Amino acid sequence: MSDILRVDGISCRFGGLLANNDISFGVEEGAIMGLIGPNGAGKSTLFSIIAGDRRPTAGRLHYAGRDVTGWRPHQAARAGVGRTFQLMRVFGSMTVAENLATAAYLRHRRRRDAQRRAEEVIAEVGLGELADAPAASLTAGWKKRLEMARAVAVEPRLLLLDEVLSGLTPAEANEAVGIVRRLNERGITVLMVEHVMEIIMPLCDRVVVLDHGEKICAGPPAEVVRDPAVIEAYLGREA
Structure with missing residues (x-):
């Protein structure tokens, strides 16, 4: 399959801090890819660029064959990119169903249709009782x-x-992994940002590892975990 997402030489600078430095990789359509690395590796910055929250200092971003460098979040959403936030941003005064109906309005302008979509998602991710x-x-x-x-x-x-998946109990994490697998089986491509390798290594087809703003490794999980640069980034030089 072809890549649904291409990150080509992306760099992002905050004053004197180079948060991302010349990062390139592709996400194959239909795959589950992990973007991992220690705290401060540059994952969140790169994720924000892909989601449209931040513009890169250099490099290009391509989605579904189009150059979308510098696009905004609403443009990404309309193009078919859904995202979660590390710091949860639920609408607290709304019910679970109302939260989902609000999101569904992006595709369904009639209230009845948006509510029906919300009901489908509630069943799909196991939120029925809530x-x-x-x-x-x-x-x-x-x-x-x-x-x-x-x-x-x-x-x-x-x-x-x-x-x-971070911060969940083992049971919650297992349930979340199952949901991700089912969504992927429906044809949704997944890019996951995580820092806990043990959680997503069995889940992902490929993994990209960042450290100090640079890509240090990319490939199948079994190869990545044996890479000396990855071991050093997570465990230190003595390991």
């Missing part, structure tokens, strides 16, 4: 589930997941 609960009352784990569901409600072709 459909009428205020989002503010959910635990952190369920808010992460709602974040994922809201991104799915926009009917994405590419789903960007920003640390949706």
Whole structure:
């Protein structure tokens, strides 16, 4: 398959800080790819560029064969990119169902259709018992589930997941992994940003590893975990 997303020589500078330095990789359509690295590796900055929240200092971004460098979040969403946020941004005064219907309005302008889409997503991600609960009352784990569901409600072709597994209990993480697998089996391409390698290595087809703003490794998980640069980045030079 061809790449649905291409990151070509992306750099991003904040004053004297080079957060991303000449990063290139592709995300094959239909794949699950992990973007990992230690804290401060530059994952969030690159993720923000892909999602349209930040413009790169240099390089180009291509999506579905188009140059989309510098696009804005609403343009990304309309083009079929759904995303979650590391710092959860649920609409606390709304119910779970209302949160999802709000996202579904991107594709469905009639209220009835948006509500129907919300009901479909609620069933798909296992939020049925909480459909009428205020989002503010959910635990952190369920808010992460709602974040994922809201991104799915926009009917994405590419789903960007920003640390949706981090901080979950083992049971919650296993359930979330199952949801990601099912979404991918439906044809949704997934790019996951995580810093915990053990969680996503069994899930991903390929992994890109960042450290200090640079790509240090990319490939199948089994190869990445044996790469000396990756071992040093996570465990230190002595390891």
